[in-house]
Amino acid sequence: MSEKTERAARIAELRPAYQADIAAGPDRLFEPRRTSCPWCGSPELTTRLRTTDLLQHKPGRFVLDRCEGCGHTFQNPRLSERGLEFYYRDFYDGLGEKKLGDTFGSRTKMYRGRAESMLPHDPAPKTWLDVGTGHGHFCAAAREVLPHTAFDGLDFTDGVELAEREGRVKRGYRGDFPGLAPELAGRYDVVSMFHYLEHSTDPDRELRAARETVRPGGHLLIEVPDPESRYARLLGRWWLPWLQPQHLHFVPVANLRARLRDLGFTVVAEQHAEPHDPVDLLAAVWLALDHAAPRDDAPWLPRPPSGARRALRAVVLVAGIPALLAGTLLDRFAVRPLSRRLRVSNAYRIVARRD
Template identity: 65%
Template sequence: MSHGTDVPKTPGTTPGLSAGPGAPAKPSRAETVAGLRPRYQADLAHGTGRFFEPRRTDCPWCGSARLKRRLRTKDRYQNKPGRCLLDVCRDCRHVFQNPALNGDGLEFYYRDFYDGLGEKDLGNVFSGREKMYRRRAESLKPQADAPKTWLDVGTGHGHFPEVARTVFPGTRFDGLDFTDGVDLAERTGRIDHGIRGSFPELARERLAESYDVVSMFHYLEHSTDPRAELRAARRAVRPGGHVLIEVPDPECWFASLFGRFWLPWLQPQHLHFLPVANLRKELTSLGFTVVVEQHREPSDTVDLLGAVWLTVNAVAPPEDSPSLAEPPGRARRLLRCALLLAAVPALVAATALDRLLLKPLAGLGKVSNAYRVVARRD
């Protein structure tokens, strides 16, 4: 689901570069996992509590002390140990991870998800979303002429800019991220210029009023301080320019219906979930005018499929992981295979219902699992 992240991730292998003649054979996944296991086990030797900040007693968005537990879950994607808790503010409805990951926790839980061990799988997911990326770019068309410069924050491997330049062929697309993926994006021509580092820090001087458009697609929810990221966007965009923001919608009905099996919760990586009213108010206070609010268009309607898949993972966790003390035995592997085969009809049915039933309804009520905002800097 994440388009990018604002925290350092462990650099992995660089995709897209084939080994030359005579190069040693690429290690198998089992060999790679075995090589990573000692570091993971050393990290886990003293438990997972050290990965979290102290629990907050007030809302990080409005300061209210009226908090309520929203969700208890765990890492259902990489199956790393640790308990994840989300609270909701009774006053402003902001949902946030509490206690939140600290720097060590962010590094631990992001490791091998976007880069390293998980780089190929996530790269395949992101590269197969051309229609979604095109619709994101086209959402700007009714609001402005073709921009000259565009900064995609949290660009990852640059898949969005690669597609967006087919909508705006004369635009210079830069990408910003923490990882070495942004260097790959520049080398492969997906972006014109790659920038590595913290957006709030870079926006203070280096990027000030440098762009006609700043986009943050599924980025704010990863941020430790969403307000700082929005202020950075205000500094980086020129007067009259636009920001495009897309985030999961915590007010989606499926968030309550499916609970811990709602895919966009993506714990423990997603730290903050902003109701659209809060985001609109914050943008207005920063001197923006919201010109577009969309719910149906950005909805990535995989709620049923995601719920079924996460349920399967809960019953029979995925394959070997370096966070496990030792590889799973034969019985567990056979159980996983049997459960996947048994779940095929449910996965097929969920996919059909997502596409045929839920997607057409995404613009009604709170069916959409995401929203998009386009705002102009006045």
């Protein structure tokens, strides 16, 4: 059976369960709407963004609110446990596993840069825990920078088990980080959270778990989308780091620095240009084209698209190639060298030492 035929058969197999979930209605996928900020408690909330699922195109509409008191941006109403399962299903695993695995596996240069950001502060950590490690691609690349460091990984998906089988991590922990933290208390010289905190339902709980896991004198390394990036405003719903509905919280850097200080950390480095991923314009064009064109087959669609719809999609995507090329060139050669000066860096990175 060809890969294409096998995928079509798998989609047909999954379609009844997805359609039953959709028919049950959207209410069970969301918690009640909050009337106060989950970060500081202020009731002064304004709507920052309304959007849909622009990556998988699963049904649903999502709202991001911003706290006028502290600047924290968060999904409101937030996905419930059932909602998280529905929207994560077949993204990192299942139907999406190979595509995402290939994407993450090709980003070796980025992973090396993340590991190198620790060198000025601890050039030879003995133990490192990567929280939200996925398939462990960061740990495999970081070992080239830090060959004498033992890298473990933690994730709530079965990707971490794959990472251990493939030898990308020495030990893989599957489960909830705060729940596992007592078992791992004081064990690690470095704990990293690369684009993990924004996925969590309670960022403060995750930070407290990190404090418990990092040994005194060890370091916490965090990288998250920057909600204060000018691209977040200029590109609107087409800004890739919004990543709705998966990203639940967007923490301004000042808020994170203050919370880390309260938890007994000293911030020893803050980076904006270094973690910037030069894909904003390219991704915005792609998301717009993919939204405009009739979609490929997926089990959350009631039926496979017709041949005419597939042909129309191909025409739209081919017509968009010049715009995709222009976005790529601007991202990499025009904007990237000026990303910090223009304040368009799409992420920031913090290194904090546990006192």
